Amino acid sequence: MARRPSILAVLAAVLLATGCGNKEAVTEEADTEGIWVDAGTLDYHVQGSRQLNPSQVPDDRYLEGVPMGEEPTKDETWFAVFIRIENKTGADAPTAEEFEVEDTEGNVFKAVELDTEVNAFAYEPTTLGPDEVVPHPDSSQELDSTDGAMVLFKIPLTEFENRPLEFTVHSPDEAEPAEATLVLDV
Numbered sequence: 001m002a003r004r005p006s007i008l009a010v011l012a013a014v015l016l017a018t019g020c021g022n023k024e025a026v027t028e029e030a031d032t033e034g035i036w037v038d039a040g041t042l043d044y045h046v047q048g049s050r051q052l053n054p055s056q057v058p059d060d061r062y063l064e065g066v067p068m069g070e071e072p073t074k075d076e077t078w079f080a081v082f083i084r085i086e087n088k089t090g091a092d093a094p095t096a097e098e099f100e101v102e103d104t105e106g107n108v109f110k111a112v113e114l115d116t117e118v119n120a121f122a123y124e125p126t127t128l129g130p131d132e133v134v135p136h137p138d139s140s141q142e143l144d145s146t147d148g149a150m151v152l153f154k155i156p157l158t159e160f161e162n163r164p165l166e167f168t169v170h171s172p173d174e175a176e177p178a179e180a181t182l183v184l185d186v
Contacts, residue, residue: 030182036086037180040171041093042128045084047148049167049184052078062150065115065122072154079155081167081184082148084135087128095134097125098170099151101184103162112152123149125172160186 026038033046052059062080072078079101087093099111114122120140128134134149135141141149159165165184171177 026177028177028180030180032183033185035182037169037182038177039096039169039180040173040175040177041087041089041091042095043086043088044096044169044180045086045148046167046182046184047082047084047146049079049081049186052080052152054078058144062119062121062152065118066112066152067115070112070154075158076154076156079153081151081153082146083123083151083169084133084148085128086133087130090130092127092129093175094127094172095125096169097172100168100170101153101155102166102168103159104164105162107159107162109153109155109159112154114150114152119150121146121150123151 027036028038030037033049036043036045038044052062054060054063059078063078081099081101085095101109111123116122116124121144123134126134135147141147163186165186166181167184168179168181170179
């Protein structure tokens with residue numbers, strides 16, 4: 001009588017063959033905000049994105065700490081991208097320092113640096129330990145309805161005619177993939 005392998009042995013073999021526990025699957029591009037993307041060794045997720053209205057709550061709080069001279073003209077608007085970052089590796093890893101939004105005509109917009117001493121919602125580059133996340137638990141960023149750290153852009157109003165807009169995360173170190181891009185739901 002031939003001995004059949006147990007179901008547990010078969011499952012263990014499948015898990016070993018597929019690399020369970022290893023970060024083998026890498027996503028560098030996504031067609032929507034709902035997909036996690038990888039830049040370097042970290043996982044990035046856009047929690048949401050939208051235009052901000054400085055005369056309304058909570059948008060007025062999101063715009064605290066804007067540098068002098070960065071206010072938008074009548075032909076520009078503030079645009080916020082709220083992100084979550086996870087370190088699923090066993091080692092410390094730096095978070096991105098550079099983000100861009102690009103339209104279909106190739107116009108690229110860099111993030112505006114906010115004073116993080118004044119703005120509790122602003123994204124600030126950091127180093128995440130194993131299993132750490134941005135936003136940090138119990139922070140204003142996590143407890144806010146956006147549940148993400150805010151990356152702020154100043155974009156001409158006409159750019160919303162050149163959709164879709166793509167959000168790019170650049171890896172801060174030599175780790176691959178060097179960048180990840182996803183389409184914003186604007």
